[in-house]
Amino acid sequence: MFSTSLTFQEMTDVTTGLRPNRLAKDIKEAYDRLCKEEVGVAERLEWSVGNRHHLEARLSQLARLVPTLQLVQADARQLENTISFTHQLANNVSAKSRVVETQKRVGDLLDLEGCSGGVATALAQEDYETAAAHIHRFLAMDETLLLHTTDSSSKAESVETWFDRLRQAERELNALITRKFDDAVKSEDMASVDRFFKLFPLLNKHDEGLKKFTTYLCVKIQESTAQHLTTAQTQGPREKRSHVIWADTITLLFEGIARTIEVRQPIIETYYGPGHLALVVEMLQRECDRQAGRIVGEMRKHRRLDAVVNSVRDSLRVSGGKEPRIDLPDPRDLDTLLGELTLMNARAELYLRFIRRRVAADFEASIVDKEEREKQESIFEGRLSRSQLVCDMAIIVGDYTILEQFYLNESFKKALAMDTIEEGAKTSSLVDDAFYIIKKSVRRAIASSSVDGVCAMLNHSVTLIETQLAGGFNQTLRKGFPAQGYLDLNQAYTVLQSSLQSTLQAGKINPSSTDSDALRQAFLTALNNAETSMRHVRSLHQTLEENITSAMVALTPTARAKLESCLNDLKGTTGKLGMVGEFGISQLRATAIKPRVKPWVDTFTITSHDISEDEFACYEANDPFSQTLMVQVDGLLGSFLPLLTEENYKSLVSVLVAEVAAQLEKAIMKSTFNRLGGLQLDREVRAIVGYLSQVSEWSVREQLTRLTQMATLLNLENLAEVSEYSTTTTWRLTPSEMRKVLQLR
Amino acid sequence: MEDYKFLFKVVLIGNAGVGKTCLVRRFTQGLFPPGQGATIGVDFMIKTVEIDGEKIKLQIWDTAGQERFRSITQSYYRSAHALILVYDISSQPTFDCLPDWLREIEQYASCKVLRVLVGNKTDREDRELPTHVGEEFAHRHNMYFIETSAKEADNVEKLFIEIAKELTQLVRSGHFDKDSKVGDLSPQDVSNVTLPPTREPRSEFACCSRWISSSTT
Ligand SMILES: Nc1nc2c(ncn2[C@@H]2O[C@H](COP(=O)(O)OP(=O)(O)OP(=O)(O)O)[C@@H](O)[C@H]2O)c(=O)[nH]1
Numbered sequence: 014m015f016s017t018s019l020t021f022q023e024m025t026d027v028t029t030g031l032r033p034n035r036l037a038k039d040i041k042e043a044y045d046r047l048c049k050e051e052v053g054v055a056e057r058l059e060w061s062v063g064n065r066h067h068l069e070a071r072l073s074q075l076a077r078l079v080p081t082l083q084l085v086q087a088d089a090r091q092l093e094n095t096i097s098f099t100h101q102l103a104n105n106v107s108a109k110s111r112v113v114e115t116q117k118r119v120g121d122l123l124d125l126e127g128c129s130g131g132v133a134t135a136l137a138q139e140d141y142e143t144a145a146a147h148i149h150r151f152l153a154m155d156e157t158l159l160l161h162t163t164d165s166s167s168k169a170e171s172v173e174t175w176f177d178r179l180r181q182a183e184r185e186l187n188a189l190i191t192r193k194f195d196d197a198v199k200s201e202d203m204a205s206v207d208r209f210f211k212l213f214p215l216l217n218k219h220d221e222g223l224k225k226f227t228t229y230l231c232v233k234i235q236e237s238t239a240q241h242l243t244t245a246q247t248q249g250p251r252e253k254r255s256h257v258i259w260a261d262t263i264t265l266l267f268e269g270i271a272r273t274i275e276v277r278q279p280i281i282e283t284y285y286g287p288g289h290l291a292l293v294v295e296m297l298q299r300e301c302d303r304q305a306g307r308i309v310g311e312m313r314k315h316r317r318l319d320a321v322v323n324s325v326r327d328s329l330r331v332s333g334g335k336e337p338r339i340d341l342p343d344p345r346d347l348d349t350l351l352g353e354l355t356l357m358n359a360r361a362e363l364y365l366r367f368i369r370r371r372v373a374a375d376f377e378a379s380i381v382d383k384e385e386r387e388k389q390e391s392i393f394e395g396r397l398s399r400s401q402l403v404c405d406m407a408i409i410v411g412d413y414t415i416l417e418q419f420y421l422n423e424s425f426k427k428a429l430a431m432d433t434i435e436e437g438a439k440t441s442s443l444v445d446d447a448f449y450i451i452k453k454s455v456r457r458a459i460a461s462s463s464v465d466g467v468c469a470m471l472n473h474s475v476t477l478i479e480t481q482l483a484g485g486f487n488q489t490l491r492k493g494f495p496a497q498g499y500l501d502l503n504q505a506y507t508v509l510q511s512s513l514q515s516t517l518q519a520g521k522i523n524p525s526s527t528d529s530d531a532l533r534q535a536f537l538t539a540l541n542n543a544e545t546s547m548r549h550v551r552s553l554h555q556t557l558e559e560n561i562t563s564a565m566v567a568l569t570p571t572a573r574a575k576l577e578s579c580l581n582d583l584k585g586t587t588g589k590l591g592m593v594g595e596f597g598i599s600q601l602r603a604t605a606i607k608p609r610v611k612p613w614v615d616t617f618t619i620t621s622h623d624i625s626e627d628e629f630a631c632y633e634a635n636d637p638f639s640q641t642l643m644v645q646v647d648g649l650l651g652s653f654l655p656l657l658t659e660e661n662y663k664s665l666v667s668v669l670v671a672e673v674a675a676q677l678e679k680a681i682m683k684s685t686f687n688r689l690g691g692l693q694l695d696r697e698v699r700a701i702v703g704y705l706s707q708v709s710e711w712s713v714r715e716q717l718t719r720l721t722q723m724a725t726l727l728n729l730e731n732l733a734e735v736s737e738y739s740t741t742t743t744w745r746l747t748p749s750e751m752r753k754v755l756q757l758r
Numbered sequence: 759m760e761d762y763k764f765l766f767k768v769v770l771i772g773n774a775g776v777g778k779t780c781l782v783r784r785f786t787q788g789l790f791p792p793g794q795g796a797t798i799g800v801d802f803m804i805k806t807v808e809i810d811g812e813k814i815k816l817q818i819w820d821t822a823g824q825e826r827f828r829s830i831t832q833s834y835y836r837s838a839h840a841l842i843l844v845y846d847i848s849s850q851p852t853f854d855c856l857p858d859w860l861r862e863i864e865q866y867a868s869c870k871v872l873r874v875l876v877g878n879k880t881d882r883e884d885r886e887l888p889t890h891v892g893e894e895f896a897h898r899h900n901m902y903f904i905e906t907s908a909k910e911a912d913n914v915e916k917l918f919i920e921i922a923k924e925l926t927q928l929v930r931s932g933h934f935d936k937d938s939k940v941g942d943l944s945p946q947d948v949s950n951v952t953l954p955p956t957r958e959p960r961s962e963f964a965c966c967s968r969w970i971s972s973s974t975t
Pocket residue numbers: 772773774775776777778779780781791793794795796797798821822823824878879880881882906907908909910
């Protein structure tokens with residue numbers, strides 16, 4: 014447009030000019046320019062028309078943004094106030110500051126006038142957002158200062174009037190917003206609830222707004238819990254989740270509150286700023302305490318929890334002494350109840366963790382000072398950890414633990430009563446059963462997410478393993494392994510084996526077999542049970558440790574230390590079981606090995622080693638000792654092989670090898686040797702050591718080396734050879750022992 | 759690496775509110791906690807002390823006095839090396855419950871456990887139980903006895919140090935049996951100190967009237 018008018022100007026200038034040629038040219042140029050511009054204008058126009066809807070939409074969006082912008086503006090003003098106040102302080106002494114200050118006050122005064130008028134208009138139009146924004150601006154002003162700013166009394170008067178009007182408006186708006194909010198709550202008008210909730214902070218009524226809003230949220234929670242409780246109470250016992258209905262109901266409560274926080278937190282943060290969540294959560298928590306208390310109460314009533322716990326507690330107290338109470342529950346019937354109790358606590362823990370995380374994040378966002386933040390956090394944590402919910406849950410865990418302890422002990426008693434040993438099995442059913450029960454109990458405790466519950470069940474398991482299992486095996490082993498009474502040893506073992514076999518087949522003690530057979534079987538089973546239990550403990554410890562690590566997250570250092578200590582005690586039970594096993598093996602050595610080996614080695618003693626060439630040759634063809642010994646040892650080991658676990662069998666072998674070696678050493682020391690006798694001994698020792706090394710482990714070979722060295726000493730030609738030999742050998746014999754051996758020739 | 763010669767488990771029991779938690783806090787943290795709430799379940803703290811130049815680690819389990827948590831708290835008795843039974847010298851009922859506590863100890867604890875009776879809150883004006891009453895009770899039941907004030911830090915240090923000393927001596931004399939692998943405790947198997955189950959006859963160490971303590975040293 015401008016350019017067009019300019020061109021007309023040009024044109025009038027030009028017509029007054031002289032040269033027609035130039036004129037024509039100029040006109041042409043101007044015309045071209047006009048054409049070009051026309052095209053441009055047309056394009057722009059077209060674009061504007063084409064985008065009309067878009068632009069209109071934008072404009073209306075802008076219109077809608079106005080209230081928000083007003084809030085922002087108000088905030089910005091407040092910020093400006095703060096900044097200038099600081100500025101004012103800094104420049105207090107300088108004269109310049111007066112100018113600035115005055116400028117600000119003038120600004121305030123102008124705003125004040127605007128606010129005063131604006132509020133009235135906005136209120137009249139029910140535009141509460143704008144009204145609140147004006148009040149917010151007004152609340153940020155300093156009344157006395159402004160009054161002093163005005164010098165003329167007439168001006169001061171009007172300032173006062175504005176203030177009065179605004180104060181009046183503030184009161185009105187306050188009452189209005191409160192009423193409107195309450196009305197919205199009453200009529201369940203969610204949009205209005207949200208609308209008025211946002212206005213409280215503009216009137217500097219943060220806490221009031223939050224309290225009103227949270228109270229409203231609490232009512233919602235009450236209502237839905239009441240509904241859920243009714244559903245739970247009227248549910249028939251046959252319905253699918255009726256066995257965990259109370260856990261489900263309390264879960265709904267927790268989820269409802271968590272969702273409420275999830276949904277409301279952004280609104281609260283936007284209009285109230287961060288740092289207000291703790292207040293809201295604490296109020297919600299009080300409601301949660303009440304509602305959870307109701308659910309727990311219903312659960313206790315419907316599950317007869319107190320009655321069950323009391324009878325079980327009494328039975329644990331008298332512990333075996335008197336008649337079992339008739340109203341005592343069957344441990345199997347406790348399964349569902351235990352499951353529900355653990356589920357309830359697990360849900361509560363999950364919920365509490367959520368709350369803690371959210372509040373911590375809010376503190377993080379709002380409190381810069383680390384010390385102050387930690388203080389606030391610990392105040393919040395202190396309140397939360399003393400909340401009724403936490404107490405109720407602790408009591409549930411306490412009750413759960415009593416029942417679980419009972420379950421563990423009773424199930425074990427049953428397993429003990431039904432203890433059997435299957436054909437071909439080395440251990441009895443008790444071991445597998447006991448560890449199955451322990452694992453089940455502790456795992457259930459882990460599922461409850463309660464550290465105290467898990468620790469208690471680990472402790473109770475340790476007690477069970479040490480007193481009932483290890484203690485029980487120990488008692489059986491103390492009765493001994495009767496091996497006397499057989500003259501023919503080979504026969505003795507055949508009898509032992511077959512009688513064991515038959516008792517195993519019968520599944521109980523064969524009436525035709527002797528008491529000794531029963532004792533022997535019981536002894537070997539106990540020995541195997543003890544050793545197998547150790548392996549079970551190790552794998553149980555590992556499994557539970559893994560379970561705990563994966564299931565129980567975000568533990569405090571104290572909680573972790575508690576769990577670690579109790580887990581360690583569980584692992585420590587292998588020590589007790591190991592001692593029982595060692596005792597059993599020592600019993601075997603005393604009654605089943607030592608007396609057997611003695612007559613075998615006696616054959617060596619009565620075989621002369623002061624022999625002639627003929628005898629030597631005869632021995633070669635007709636071995637007087639070593640062959641028989643090896644057959645006997647082999648027979649003995651063979652008879653135990655199918656009866657002992659691998660580890661126990663290894664222990665038995667090493668004990669047997671040690672015994673043979675020790676007794677043979679003694680026998681050698683009691684004999685005398687000539688040159689050929691020495692050779693004969695060497696032959697015998699080689700055969701025996703060769704055989705024993707083959708059946709035994711490395712650990713026992715040292716003793717065998719002693720035997721070999723004794724034979725070597727007895728085969729040397731003269732003493733010079735001893736020192737010669739010593740340069741290449743580490744002697745397992747002491748010098749005095751060597752001297753004694755050499756004297757045997 | 760933490761290094762210490764022995765690790766002992768010390769468990770505190772007794773009625774709710776007698777001051778178990780305060781005693782533990784006083785000893786481990788050197789403070790008297792204001793507004794102490796009732797203990798829920800079991801609390802756990804560690805303090806290392808030095809006896810004759812050797813580090814002794816005390817693992818202190820502070821149990822809840824409330825009946826509701828009994829199954830949880832009782833589960834710790836058996837592995838305890840020392841049990842501290844606390845009552846409140848200004849509250850007759852807490853003293854009257856002692857026989858019940860002793861029954862629990864008989865039932866669940868090892869017979870070798872070191873048992874200590876503690877009369878707490880000596881700073882209070884309204885004493886209901888004269889020292890000699892506690893002393894006699896302890897004597898009758900073969901227990902050590904000491905009066906303390908967690909509030910005034912009276913005898914608290916002494917209580918735990920004496921326990922550490924006594925336990926160290928008991929281990930050295932083989933009281934806790936050959937099977938307790940106390941000697942070679944490595945940090946990873948911290949709780950190697952296994953007590954044998956009740957097999958042997960009742961505790962032999964006649965003791966009591968030692969470290970009775972109206973006077974603080
Ligand atoms: N005057 C006085 N008050 C004490 C003393 N020790 C503890 N208290 C007070 O006794 C109350 C209970 O103390 P706690 O240590 O919590 O008692 P508790 O034995 O741990 O109680 P539970 O954990 O419920 O078994 C608190 O109010 C303490 O302030 C003391 O030595 N003197």
